[in-house]
Amino acid sequence: xxxxxxxxxxxxxxxxxxxxxxxxxxxxxxxxxxxxxxxxxxxxxxxxxxxxxxxxxxxxxxxxxxxxxxxxxxxxxxxxxxxxxxxxxxxxxxxxxxxxxxxxxxxxxxxxxxxxxxxxxxxxxxxxxxxxxxxxxxxxxxxx
Amino acid sequence: xxxxxxxxxxxxxxxxxxxxxxxxxxxxxxxxxxxxxxxxxxxxxxxxxxxxxxxxxxxxxxxxxxxxxxxxxxxxxxxxxxxxxxxxxxxxxxxxxxxxxxxxxxxxxxxxxxxxxxxxxxxxxxxxxxxxxxxxxxxxxxxx
DNA sequence: CTTGACCTTCCTACGAGGGGAAGGTTTATC
DNA sequence: GATAAACCTTCCCCTCGTAGGAAGGTCAAG
Numbered sequence: 001x002x003x004x005x006x007x008x009x010x011x012x013x014x015x016x017x018x019x020x021x022x023x024x025x026x027x028x029x030x031x032x033x034x035x036x037x038x039x040x041x042x043x044x045x046x047x048x049x050x051x052x053x054x055x056x057x058x059x060x061x062x063x064x065x066x067x068x069x070x071x072x073x074x075x076x077x078x079x080x081x082x083x084x085x086x087x088x089x090x091x092x093x094x095x096x097x098x099x100x101x102x103x104x105x106x107x108x109x110x111x112x113x114x115x116x117x118x119x120x121x122x123x124x125x126x127x128x129x130x131x132x133x134x135x136x137x138x139x140x141x142x143x144x
Numbered sequence: 145x146x147x148x149x150x151x152x153x154x155x156x157x158x159x160x161x162x163x164x165x166x167x168x169x170x171x172x173x174x175x176x177x178x179x180x181x182x183x184x185x186x187x188x189x190x191x192x193x194x195x196x197x198x199x200x201x202x203x204x205x206x207x208x209x210x211x212x213x214x215x216x217x218x219x220x221x222x223x224x225x226x227x228x229x230x231x232x233x234x235x236x237x238x239x240x241x242x243x244x245x246x247x248x249x250x251x252x253x254x255x256x257x258x259x260x261x262x263x264x265x266x267x268x269x270x271x272x273x274x275x276x277x278x279x280x281x282x283x284x285x286x287x288x
Numbered sequence: 289c290t291t292g293a294c295c296t297t298c299c300t301a302c303g304a305g306g307g308g309a310a311g312g313t314t315t316a317t318c
Numbered sequence: 319g320a321t322a323a324a325c326c327t328t329c330c331c332c333t334c335g336t337a338g339g340a341a342g343g344t345c346a347a348g
Binding site: 045048049052053055056057066069070073074075076077078080081082084085087088091092094095098099101102104105106108109112113114115116117118119120122123125126127 | 189210225270
């Protein structure tokens with residue numbers, strides 16, 4: 001199986017597969033004589049695991065940790081669980097942050113009549129000195 | 145007021161202020177004879193507006209749009225409102241995505257006994273073929 | 289033999305900055 | 319007036335997880 005097929009099979013892109021190899025998340029793939037990467041079903045299995053972990057929001061680095069646990073047949077399930085719960089807490093923190101923004105935005109929007117007139121409490125609030133840091137608790141976290 | 149003071153005053157970093165200038169989000173600052181950037185209270189006002197917008201999760205590009213609306217004294221408040229509501233919908237979409245991950249993780253973790261034994265339903269699930277794409281709806285969205 | 293669909297490596301860009309080097313300026317203290 | 323600390327300047331490279339594309343090699347079908 002070459003990289004394109006492996007990509008279709010796993011829901012990743014060929015680019016991603018090469019990238020994961022380049023950063024050492026997966027072992028270098030076998031190669032044909034002409035240099036094409038070759039994937040066995042066991043490699044596909046690993047790639048699917050990776051895609052699943054990424055889909056659950058684990059970073060690539062965390063995914064490497066999970067892969068190591070997966071391959072370590074003597075791991076304690078408690079280790080996996082704490083890994084998962086730690087990540088869950090991260091996600092919940094992110095959600096809380098986004099919800100703070102949503103609350104503020106909803107509040108501001110609800111006070112804006114939203115017609116053709118120029119006066120707008122949303123802009124007024126954003127421009128007001130007192131509002132600085134109100135809905136931006138502590139740090140300006142990475143958005144996206 | 146030089147850049148360091150302006151940064152402290154607005155809650156941004158000096159790097160960010162230079163960056164915003166470099167990408168054209170703000171006008172090039174005035175300079176002293178020796179080349180130091182100088183900020184007037186009106187510039188500080190703008191920087192605070194930016195910080196507030198970023199704190200509400202608007203991208204820099206969206207912030208540029210908001211700034212333009214802010215400066216346009218003839219804008220319709222409806223434009224601002226729709227801008228805000230669009231962003232709100234984006235945030236809500238992001239939250240829903242994260243919550244999907246959380247739900248799955250909570251479910252998986254609740255089925256893991258979390259003791260010293262190696263068998264772990266979390267890893268089992270992640271490795272199972274059928275689970276592919278289950279909690280990763282459609283695209284693998286950028287995490288962080 | 290040619291065409292098109294693959295594959296390879298390498299380089300660039302994104303967003304939103306952070307870190308730090310090398311060097312100039314300003315301010316406070318002695 | 320000298321010196322040291324604390325500023326400032328530009329410049330370039332790093333992050334993270336990809337995507338896009340150029341230049342060139344390979345493979346299967348017609």
